[in-house]
Amino acid sequence: MKTYDYLIVGAGLFGAVFAHEAKKAGKKVLVIDKRDHIGGNIYTREVEGIQVHQYGAHIFHTSDREVWDYMQQFAEFNRYTNSPVARYQDEVYNLPFNMNTFSRMWGIHTPAQAKEIIENQIAEAGIREPQNLEEQAISLVGKDIYEKLVKGYTEKQWGRRATELPSFIIKRLPVRFVYDNNYFNDKYQGIPVGGYTRIIEKMLDGVQVRLNTDFFTQREELMKEAENLLFTGMIDAYYDYCYGELEYRSLRFETEVLDMENYQGNAVVNYTEYEIPYTRIIEHKHFEYGCQGGYGGSGSGVSExxxxxxxxxxSWSRGKEPYYPMNDEKNNALYEKYRTLAKKEEHVIFGGRLGMYQYFDMHQVVRAALKAAQENLTNVGVQ
Structure with missing residues (x-):
């Protein structure tokens, strides 16, 4: 006798969406997570009245109306628009690359002027067949933008010099000849009022959840409890690295409370110099309207x-948290070997960034989880 229809490993967004749909379909579900909280990497917690994104900035954006409407049932979203800025030495630039960026960099004012400078720099570089990321980036945006806003940030992010990175990593760089700082092109964008954790709580309402539970240390016992498995961890770890390790990039976060109302005036500031070890500073209160600071002063209801x-x-090694799959040719080929094994499984589903070894934005995670639910939540019952 199996207690559950589904054991779901991972209480992040993919696992929570699938668990919610499974419960609606009348299935018995157990969700486990090795962490001491639900939400995976979109987990938020309140500090000094501010919703803190524990594992980095997460802005929900999509042009998929069905996914947007789906998320609305779990939260009210504010009207936050992602408009990061970049600091290079003592200079500040708007992102993505747009007319505000070009005006600040070159002292020009029209799209024609900006296009001429970029086209001239590309022509001067004379790169016909880019052999590495550096050459690819210069051939797309010219030398000035590359050296100030791309080079250092990219090298920090990947842990390798740009001349050592393959050109295909940067297939395009967004260049906009308008004065618009909206980072995303998507029609819908925002952050849930009260944080992402509340969304996951609602998705998992009525679902059995066990935290501080490591699948690998209790694998045999857990598998006896459920007829089917949804696994959102690392697919290579699931198969005990039988073909070798897939590569990932990891992250480290340093969070502190400051005794001031407004530190940097924006939610996200990127630091593009290689010599500065962090890639960005997030100031969490700027994600939420009404508590950003710098508007009303004392007595305004804004956290001081x-x-x-x-x-x-x-860099990633076993035991560290894997955040980004390294989707280069070598790793994608290795993943295909694991994917071949996965296709042979009759009662195991792999999902999420780690289970599918693919970089997903949140809306893509939701869409993939809904697709998995639609494909698997039929004719499944407790034996």
Missing amino acids: KTVITREYPA
């Missing part, structure tokens, strides 16, 4: 403190 997080890219 602020919370910032410095984000450091890090």
